[in-house]
Every structure is written in structure tokens, then in C-alpha cells.
Amino acid sequence: MSSSVAPNLSRAGRSTHAQAILGPELYARLPNTKVLLVGAGGIGCELLKNIVLTGFGDITLLDLDTIDLSNLNRQFLFRKKDVKQSKALVAAQTASAFNPNVHIIPILANIKEPQFDVDWFQSFDLVLNALDNLEARRHVNKMCMAAGVPLVESGTAGYLGQVQPLLKDRTECFDCVTKPTPKSFPVCTIRSTPSQPIHCIVWAKSYLLPQLFGEDEDGGAELDEAEKQGENAQEIAALRKEALAYKAVRSILRSASSTEDAPRMIFQKVFQSDILNLLSMEDMWRSRAAPTPLDFDSIKEGTFSLRETHKPASATNGKSLALPEGKMNGVKTSPLNGNGVSTSPQNGTGLKDQRALSLQDVLALFISRYTDGNLPTSSDRLAARLRGGEETIAFDKDDDDTLDFVTATANLRAAAYGIERKTRWEVKEIAGNIIPAIATTNAIISGLIVLQALHLLRKSYQLLKNVHVQFKPAVPLSTINMCSPNPHCGICRDTYTKFLCDPAIVTLGELVDGILGDGEARGTGKREVSVYEDKRVLSDPDWDDNNDRTLESLNVTRGKFVSIVDEEGEWGTIAVAIGVLPPNHPSDAPPFILPPQLPRPPRQVRPATPTPTEPSRKRSAPDDEIEVEPSAKRPRTNGPSLPDVSSPSKKRRLEDDGFLMLDSATDKLDDDVIEID
Numbered sequence: 041m042s043s044s045v046a047p048n049l050s051r052a053g054r055s056t057h058a059q060a061i062l063g064p065e066l067y068a069r070l071p072n073t074k075v076l077l078v079g080a081g082g083i084g085c086e087l088l089k090n091i092v093l094t095g096f097g098d099i100t101l102l103d104l105d106t107i108d109l110s111n112l113n114r115q116f117l118f119r120k121k122d123v124k125q126s127k128a129l130v131a132a133q134t135a136s137a138f139n140p141n142v143h144i145i146p147i148l149a150n151i152k153e154p155q156f157d158v159d160w161f162q163s164f165d166l167v168l169n170a171l172d173n174l175e176a177r178r179h180v181n182k183m184c185m186a187a188g189v190p191l192v193e194s195g196t197a198g199y200l201g202q203v204q205p206l207l208k209d210r211t212e213c214f215d216c217v218t219k220p221t222p223k224s225f226p227v228c229t230i231r232s233t234p235s236q237p238i239h240c241i242v243w244a245k246s247y248l249l250p251q252l253f254g255e256d257e258d259g260g261a262e263l264d265e266a267e268k269q270g271e272n273a274q275e276i277a278a279l280r281k282e283a284l285a286y287k288a289v290r291s292i293l294r295s296a297s298s299t300e301d302a303p304r305m306i307f308q309k310v311f312q313s314d315i316l317n318l319l320s321m322e323d324m325w326r327s328r329a330a331p332t333p334l335d336f337d338s339i340k341e342g343t344f345s346l347r348e349t350h351k352p353a354s355a356t357n358g359k360s361l362a363l364p365e366g367k368m369n370g371v372k373t374s375p376l377n378g379n380g381v382s383t384s385p386q387n388g389t390g391l392k393d394q395r396a397l398s399l400q401d402v403l404a405l406f407i408s409r410y411t412d413g414n415l416p417t418s419s420d421r422l423a424a425r426l427r428g429g430e431e432t433i434a435f436d437k438d439d440d441d442t443l444d445f446v447t448a449t450a451n452l453r454a455a456a457y458g459i460e461r462k463t464r465w466e467v468k469e470i471a472g473n474i475i476p477a478i479a480t481t482n483a484i485i486s487g488l489i490v491l492q493a494l495h496l497l498r499k500s501y502q503l504l505k506n507v508h509v510q511f512k513p514a515v516p517l518s519t520i521n522m523c524s525p526n527p528h529c530g531i532c533r534d535t536y537t538k539f540l541c542d543p544a545i546v547t548l549g550e551l552v553d554g555i556l557g558d559g560e561a562r563g564t565g566k567r568e569v570s571v572y573e574d575k576r577v578l579s580d581p582d583w584d585d586n587n588d589r590t591l592e593s594l595n596v597t598r599g600k601f602v603s604i605v606d607e608e609g610e611w612g613t614i615a616v617a618i619g620v621l622p623p624n625h626p627s628d629a630p631p632f633i634l635p636p637q638l639p640r641p642p643r644q645v646r647p648a649t650p651t652p653t654e655p656s657r658k659r660s661a662p663d664d665e666i667e668v669e670p671s672a673k674r675p676r677t678n679g680p681s682l683p684d685v686s687s688p689s690k691k692r693r694l695e696d697d698g699f700l701m702l703d704s705a706t707d708k709l710d711d712d713v714i715e716i717d
């Protein structure tokens with residue numbers, strides 16, 4: 041379009057194409073269709089532009105974050121001057137200029153806040169998710185299922201993307217299918233027999249760094265468990281011995297008066313003594329390549345000999361192939377990139393973080409950053425922070441000290457085990473779980489979201505598709521017909537209803553009796569029920585202590601759900617959304633409003649003791665589960681008594697990092713699964 045035409049573009053001109061594509065009826069509805077867009081990041085910016093240009097006129101845009109410099113490469117509604125401003129606000133301002141007829145309401149908030157209750161969700165005709173985390177996605181999914189509002193879910197991961205239209209009772213919901221669990225590794229692979237760079241990086245980030253700079257924990261329980269699961273007993277005994285030695289290094293790192301050379305101590309312990317210990321267990325190395333203990337001085341001097349890298353354990357038949365450091369397969373390996381082009385700072389080309397690191401480089405990174413030989417070592421810098429008052433230091437990809445430490449120690453370990461080394465950049469990507477965001481994928485996905493949204497608005501349900509952008513040049517897009525809801529889904533199979541009340545006055549008993557009503561008259565008979573808020577049991581047929589307590593005292597307030605579960609499993613679960621009374625509610629009226637029609641859940645075949653969050657398809661963390669069998673007497677619930685989550689074990693910390701430690705070395709690892717997140 042030439043620039044002389046653009047300023048004169050009339051409203052009709054602007055909408056000619058949209059009208060032709062959408063048809064006059066749908067096009068006419070768009071200005072008054074209320075849309076909620078959750079997330080103003082990579083997908084959100086593209087999508088906001090799309091819906092504004094399509095002709096939607098009433099948009100609420102919500103995001104909890106502010107603009108970061110790193111967003112600017114793809115979140116094109118933002119400019120450098122906007123950094124640190126609210127994403128929702130700036131995106132709304134920028135996109136409003138694309139169409140004078142659009143009204144965008146920006147909200148800077150977390151979608152999980154209680155004011156965004158079911159009533160609020162019901163004020164929209166359509167919800168579009170442009171989020172980046174499972175928790176928020178699940179939350180919006182549940183709210184949309186409760187509100188009966190159509191939702192389009194989406195996500196991208198590099199070149200991959202997915203769009204999924206969701207509507208209660210018509211399609212499966214986001215929680216109907218279990219999400220893939222993160223990639224997992226057996227404890228012993230991480231702790232004593234790594235074979236891939238990622239094993240070394242996980243070890244450095246989630247084991248060594250926390251051992252030295254994290255909370256002082258007794259890892260005994262984890263090792264007990266590994267032993268129970270049948271992992272090598274001799275190996276476990278060696279790991280126990282190793283744990284004790286860490287205690288000594290920890291105290292030196294924290295002691296202001298110590299004259300010991302802490303980094304050197306760490307080096308000696310981790311890359312020499314521990315490896316010698318492991319080597320003494322000859323059985324372990326019969327079928328796999330044995331590691332090489334590292335020697336501080338000879339690495340420093342450049343005389344240390346290394347085994348060849350890139351070997352699968354079997355390829356070398358367990359034998360070490362010694363090559364002088366700096367020579368691999370006859371090629372000078374350092375500092376070269378994959379194309380054999382030198383990227384060393386000496387010749388001034390390439391990015392510092394992306395150059396291949398020699399063993400000397402890695403040691404230097406451990407002793408002093410190669411950018412400035414005078415800086416203290418990465419471990420010294422971390423130790424200084426502990427002495428300066430930081431109690432614990434955890435890995436953060438943007439914290440140079442922790443990234444240097446992990447890069448150095450992961451690569452030293454890789455060298456000891458004959459595993460390929462990674463650049464600082466690659467370590468950052470792997471340890472920081474960074475999947476590059478590709479603007480083009482976001483753009484394609486955002487276009488597909490609009491198409492699915494239009495099907496939902498037209499009620500053309502037979503046209504709804506689950507669409508995937510995939511890494512197959514011949515078939516870049518694939519579509520799957522919508523599945524019907526999973527009959528066992530603990531989210532979308534519930535019967536939702538609303539209960540508007542003053543939680544400071546209304547009791548749990550009033551809520552349950554009010555919602556169940558007169559069972560005899562309604563054909564459900566007198567029902568025995570258990571009542572839950574999320575995973576908390578509030579009452580059951582043998583325990584009614586909480587019935588006279590106010591909802592507020594039970595921390596059952598606006599935005600929460602109370603699940604009423606039929607003990608016999610004969611009737612479906614009723615999920616009651618707690619809302620607030622309207623401002624004009626008469627003061628002499630009862631302090632609650634029941635739904636105009638009491639919910640009547642479907643009769644169903646259910647397991648004998650259902651839970652509000654079942655089935656197991658949905659929940660994965662076993663230690664988050666609570667006892668759900670009705671028992672004689674339960675301890676009284678005092679406020680929000682969620683299941684006890686004690687201080688995180690190392691196992692749990694690895695899980696938090698996205699690396700799930702398998703209980704047994706024999707557990708089967710899933711193939712790589714890319715989780716769209």
C-alpha cells in the first residue's frame with residue numbers, strides 16, 4: 041500500500057477485506073464482542089494486533105509483567121523507551137493507534153488474583169490465552185470451564201507451536217490430558233556416571249552449586265530412597281562419604297578467617313578425590329568408560345592429557361584414549377567453533393560466550409574469569425557473597441557468578457568423563473531451560489488463534505481444530521479434530537455453580553446445605569458428601585467440625601472453589617465458585633445468594649472414593665497428595681492448612697529445575713518431549 045493512500049483510508053476501506061472474509065453478520069458483531077486476552081508477551085503482542093485489525097472492538101488485555109529489554113526483539117508493540125513499563129498498558133496504547141474504533145482496557149495484574157472470579161470471566165464472550173506457564177494456563181482453563189466461556193489456548197516453543205480451542209462440554213479441556221513430565225535422569229547418572237553434557241550441567245547446577253552454596257541439607261534421605269529403589273549399594277555408600285566431605289568445604293567457604301584456598305579445595309575434592317573414590321569401584325567401570333581424575337597444576341600449565349570426547353561409553357570399549365589437551369582427532373580444538381573457525385578473543389571475532397572452551401579456559405573460568413584475569417574466582421565471588429550476608433545462592437541464568445561457576449564445573453566434569461564441553465552460552469541455554477522464542481512462530485500461531493476464535497464465535501463447532509506448527513518442511517501445519525471431554529477429567533466434568541456471599545458471615549454448613557437443597561425433592565436423595573477446597577478436606581460424612589465455621593475463617597473466599605463430592609460416587613462433583621454479593625444487596629436479606637437453579641450433577645459411574653482433583657491423569661506430585669479416604673475424625677482445619685511441604689530435598693530441587701530424578705536407575709526414560717510452555 042502506498043503511503044499516499046494510507047492516510048485517506050476510510051473505515052470502510054480498512055474493513056473491506058475483514059468484512060469479505062468474516063461475512064457481514066459476524067463482522068457486525070465484532071465491535072461489541074468482549075474479548076479477554078491474557079498475556080502481552082511474544083504471542084500476546086501479535087495477537088492483540090491481529091484482533092484489533094480483525095475488527096474486535098472491546099478488548100481487555102491483562103499481563104502481570106513489565107517490559108524487559110530482552111522482549112524488544114519480538115514483542116514489537118514495545119520500544120526501548122517503554123522498558124520497565126507495564127506490558128498491558130504499553131501494548132494497549134500502541135495497538136489502539138491501529139484502529140480508532142477499538143477500546144482496549146489494560147490491566148496490570150496476575151490473572152490468578154481473586155477479583156478475577158467466575159462472574160468476571162462470565163462478562164466476556166471469548167478468552168484468548170497467550171501465556172508462558174502451565175499454572176496460569178490451568179487456572180484460566182478452570183475459570184473458563186466454570187464460566188462456560190470459550191477459550192483459545194496457545195503456546196510456542198522455538199519452531200513448534202500449538203493452538204487449541206476449548207469449550208466446556210463440547211471439546212476436551214486443557215486438563216483432560218496429562219501434560220508430559222519433564223525430562224528425568226537417574227540419581228546415579230547425575231552423581232557418578234554422566235554420559236552427556238546435560239548430565240554434567242544438571243550436576244553442576246542442581247547438585248554441586250547447592251551443596252556448596254545452598255541450604256545445608258542432609259541428603260541422606262535421598263540416598264536411602266535410591267538404595268531402596270535398588271540402585272548400586274556400593275555407589276550409594278561412596279556418595280554418602282562424599283556428602284560428608286562437602287561439609288568441610290562448606291564451612292571454609294563461609295568462614296571469614298579461613299586462609300585456605302577454597303577453589304583449589306573444591307577442585308581437589310570434586311575432580312580428584314571423588315573421582316578416585318569412584319574409580320576404586322572397579323565393577324562400575326567394566327561396561328563403561330572410566331573417568332580421569334583431573335590435575336590442577338598440569339591443566340594450568342597445559343600439559344594435562346585428556347580422553348577423547350564425544351564417545352558413547354561403548355564406542356571406546358571402556359578404554360581411555362589419551363590425547364594432549366588442545367588436540368582432538370588431530371584438529372586443534374580450542375578455541376574453535378563447529379566450523380573450524382577460530383573465535384578466540386585473540387583474533388577478535390565471535391562472541392565471547394559462544395567460543396569453544398579449552399580445559400585451560402575452563403579452569404581459568406573457575407579460577408578467574410577469562411575476561412579479566414584479576415577478578416577473583418567464580419567460587420571466590422560466590423563465597424564472598426555468602427560472607428557478605430547472602431544465606432544461600434541458587435542458580436540464576438542472569439547471575440554471572442552462578443553461570444560462571446556452573447559453566448566451569450560442568451565442563452571440568454565433562455572433561456573428566458570424556459564428554460563434549462559446552463560454551464558458556466550453551467550452558468546458559470541448557471541450565472536456564474531457555475528455548476529460543478521465534479517471532480515467526482508466534483506470528484503464525486497468533487493468526488491461527490484468530491481463526492479458531494472466529495469458529496467459536498460463529499458456533500461452527502465442527503470446524504474447530506487443534507492446530508500444530510511442526511518442524512516438518514513438507515507439512516508445517518497439522519490439524520487434529522477436537523476430542524470430546526475426558527469423562528474422568530477432574531476439571532471440566534464437574535458441575536459448576538456460583539455462590540455469592542459475605543464469607544465473613546456465611547458458614548460452610550450454610551453453603552453446602554444451600555447448594556445441595558432438598559435432595560429428596562430434587563431426586564438425588566439425601567446425599568452423603570465430602571467437601572474440599574482445592575486439596576484441603578473441609579468436611580466429610582464423619583467429620584463436620586467445620587460446618588459452623590465461617591467461610592472466611594476457613595480461608596474460603598472470593599475466587600476459590602468449594603467441591604462437593606458425593607461419597608458414593610453416584611453423582612458428579614459440584615464445584616461451587618465463591619463470589620461476592622452485589623453492592624445493592626439489602627442488609628436485611630440473607631448474606632448469600634444461591635444460583636437461580638440449583639446444580640444437578642449428572643449421575644455417573646465413579647470410583648468409590650472420588651476426589652475433587654482426580655483422576656490420577658491430572659495430578660503428578662505424589663507428595664502433594666493428601667489422604668482422601670474418609671476417616672473417623674480428622675484434625676480440625678485451621679485456616680489454609682495445605683499439605684506440609686518441608687524444606688526441599690535435593691531431589692525436589694532437581695524436579696523444580698525441570699529435571700525429574702527417577703527413583704531407580706532402571707526406570708525407563710521417556711523420549712525427549714517438548715513441552716509447549
Ligand SMILES: Nc1ncnc2c1ncn2[C@@H]1O[C@H](COP(=O)(O)OP(=O)(O)OP(=O)(O)O)[C@@H](O)[C@H]1O
Binds near residue numbers: 078103173176
Ligand atoms: N499469571 C499470569 N498473569 C498474567 N500474566 C501472565 C501470567 N503468567 C504469565 N503472564 C504473562 O504472559 C506473557 C507470556 O509471554 P512470553 O512467553 O513472551 O514471555 P516473556 O516473559 O515476555 O518472555 P521471556 O520469558 O522469553 O522473557 C508474559 O508477558 C507474562 O508476563
Ligand SMILES: [Zn+2]
Binds near residue numbers: 212214217526529532
Ligand atoms: Zn477436562
